[in-house]
Amino acid sequence: MKFPSKTVLTVALLVLTTAAQAAQRPKVALVLSGGGARGIAHIGVLKVLQDAKVPVDCVVGTSMGAIVGGAMATGMSPQKMEQEVLTADWDHIFGDKPKRQDIPYFRKRDDQKDYFDFTLTMKDFWPVAPRNLVGVHYITQFFRLLTGGIEAEQFDQLPIPYRAIGADIENGKTVVMSHGDLPLVMRASMSVSGVFPPVPYENYLVVDGGIVKNMGIDEGRKLCGDVVIAVNVSSPSTNRQKLESLFAVSEQTINIAVQKDMQAQIATLTPQDVLITPEMGKLSPTDFKEAPQFIAAGEKAAKASLKQLQRYALSEADYQAWQQQVESRKPKQRNISKVQITGTRWVSPQVLKSLLAVKTGEPLQQEQLHHSIDKIYARGDFERIAYQLF
Structure with missing residues (x-):
């Protein structure tokens, strides 16, 4: 079947025009800053960017911003993120204890024992406390759910190029x-010292x-930014009237150091950049169950900056082209060609393979x-279970 040459030319011109506009626009x-549960507000900002048809060419995150x-x-769309966050069982994720239906019968018989409780080990006849208070199995599973099993050797190869910021504890x-x-990189960026264990990355901890x-x-x-849209969800400083506990004083000490570097970073923003700071009042970095309020605060703050954001908005056609480009990456x-089990000493790899779905x-x-991995974890034989696609 032949198309009229005029029609083909028109389509070609439209494609060329869209490509040219994409090439000319600023990157x-x-x-996205860290801030514990307050970082859930980032999802609200993403929803507004999507509605305003503002493309994002790369993303850099710290702590919850990295998640x-x-x-x-x-x-992943902001709507899907919102769904996952609103339906997450945060007590289960941070408690790191298996659900009862996953625990095998021989463990249920020992209900008076808690195989997943806080314990002290001994080294040279001295008690050694664990390096973390919270287990990481279920939170890592949650992060794998958020990434949809998508892997990339280099983060520049992801649908949207990405960097996560961490600190070397040494x-x-x-x-x-x-x-x-x-x-694992996402978890490393939010591994609060003393709460989560450090994560090895190259030669760093x-x-x-x-x-x-x-x-x-x-x-x-x-990474890519002609223009930066920065979202600050960090906790504000606390006045002396509220510094009544050791925990509050410790948190304030850390916050002072965090704010000092943040203000130096914010000072580099230009009139072309956009700074969004959601107002979250008394909501704290540990209030994960207040996700709806955090998301609403992010939306409200982004809408307040809509005039600035619209400078970088695309037409409907160009935005769809950008979305298709992200999707194509x-x-x-x-299909799975091979399953390989590593790191086990006492349990047969063949047994584990038979238990995997x-x-x-x-x-x-x-x-x-x-x-199936949760059921294996519930057996109590392993401290940590992870998988990776190659």
């Missing part, structure tokens, strides 16, 4: 993570990046895989 870097940024980098240096196991660079505006510019789903020659069913 937008989205920089939302990592999910965005895989192409020397206090900033660690900008640009490759590796994405969910990484903890929460908020203590060294809670808002990586400079990293956003390096997602890896195509492939993975079939070679078929696509990965992430929800089923997670359920």
Whole structure:
């Protein structure tokens, strides 16, 4: 079938025009700060950016900003993020104890024992406390859910290029993570010292990046940003009337250091950049169950900056073209060709394979895989279980 040459020419001109406009527009870097549960407000900002048709060419995040940024980098929509956050069982995620229905019968018989409780180990006849108060199995599973199983050797290869910021606990240096196991990198960026264990990355031992660079505006510019949209969800300083407990004083001490670097980063913003600071009142970094309020605060703050944001908005056609480009960078789903078990000493790899809901020659069913991994974890034989796609 032949098309009239005039029609073909018109289509070609439209494609060329869209491509030219995309090439001419400034590149937008989205920089998301840390702030614990307050970082859920980032999702509200993303919803407004989507509605306003503002494209994001790269994303840099610290701590909770790295979690939302990592999910965005895989192409997850803000609506899907919102759904996952609102339906998350935060007590289960942070409690790190298996659900009773996942625990095998021989463990249920020992209900008076808690195989997942706080314990002290001994070294040279001295008690040694664990390096963390919170387990990481279920929170890592949650991060894998947020990334949809999408992996990339280099984070520049993700649908939206991405960087996560952490801190080396040995020397206090900033660690900008640009490759590796994405969910593990996300967890490293938010591994609050004493709460979560440090995460090895290259030659570093990484903890929460908020203590060294809670808002990586400079990293956003390096990565892609002609323009930076920065979102600050950090906690405000506390006045002396509220500094009545040791915890409050410790939190304030950390916050002073965080704010000092953040203000230096914010000072580099130009009139072309956009700074969004959601107002969250008394909501704290631990109020994960207040997710609806955080998201609403993010939306409200972004809408207040809408006039500035609209300078970088695209037409309907150009925005759809950008969305299609992001979608096209997602890896195509492939069939599982091989399952390999590593790191086990006492349990047979063949037994573990038989317990996994993975079939070679078929696509990965992430929800089923997670359920089977949770059942293996509930046996109490392993401190940590992770998987990676190659």
